Amino acid sequence: MTQSKAPAKRADAQRSIAAILDAATESLSRNPDASVSEIAKAAGVGRVTLYGHFPSRADLVDAAFAHAIEDGHDALEAVDLSGDPRLALARLIESSWQLVDRFRSLLLAAQSVLPPGRIRALHEEPMQRVQHLIERGQAEGVFRSDLPTSWLVGTMHSVMHNAADEINAGRLATDQAADCITATVLAAFTPPGHRIPTLTDL
């Protein structure tokens, strides 16, 4: 009896978790301060069930943020990273920014309850893609090699999140963001002594 019940229970739990993560991602994308009660209601589960899977609001925000990054995997995987590394970088920034902007409110929720190191750790997979592209650009001499590669990866991460902060603060229009990020990251990656490229020249 227990043996036949256990898989059904596990399937139930998995359905609950999936519903909670979808509801959390959706609710926090509308309102970074969405409460656990609101999320439980949107997921159609009780608060006790929710707390059974996610002991604190921070755990729930962490899981919803990881869920959103997983969601973006296919879009980033589809970006053509071949050819001139600077143009490939511009394409990768464009697609990455669309995701950051879509999940801007969820990012704010995460930034309010998680330390920056945790937010960065959740970006491990998209960051590896950036790192490989930087390494190729360094090997081809179009990106600077005099600073640590990890520093350049972190620079792109923080410049992109700065755009989200600037929009949240009302200092930047959403449609200016991708151009600002691309211009700044391209400049930051350019080797010393080289001219700052403009996309139209490449």
Next chain:
Amino acid sequence: MTQSKAPAKRADAQRSIAAILDAATESLSRNPDASVSEIAKAAGVGRVTLYGHFPSRADLVDAAFAHAIEDGHDALEAVDLSGDPRLALARLIESSWQLVDRFRSLLLAAQSVLPPGRIRALHEEPMQRVQHLIERGQAEGVFRSDLPTSWLVGTMHSVMHNAADEINAGRLATDQAADCITATVLAAFTPPGHRIPTLTDL
């Protein structure tokens, strides 16, 4: 009687607040997770007194962070911002970074409980200094004018905080940080079409 007591009470309260802020700045600079009880103990006040002035740990971290920024005022005020704006920027980064590095643990405490917009708002005064220098560099044609000034201010803020994150994560040595920040911010501020300067050329 009440009239003579009131100022004494206010003076008492001010002494308590000052002791709490010093203790909070000191404790959080050693351990970003320092508890309210630890801070009250270090300040020589009871928890009830502390909570009377700072209703939550987040309020206390916020006040300690504001206190640390005020502490840095004189050091930044002493920086010579005249002459070539790029060299002035390098000097300002050097002094600002010393402060960020000194309060790196307190910054981490703040980042874990305050949203990025609040952390940025607490930097209002040092950021205005950066903004004036950028405007002068733009007027003299050595900093780019094709991106919003507020964007460049935010870029310097986030690149500097990225250095703190990278050190916390063990990916950057403390003594590499100022050079990385200066190189990246100088590049980010260089007008398109211009060569990325190196400090030794200026």
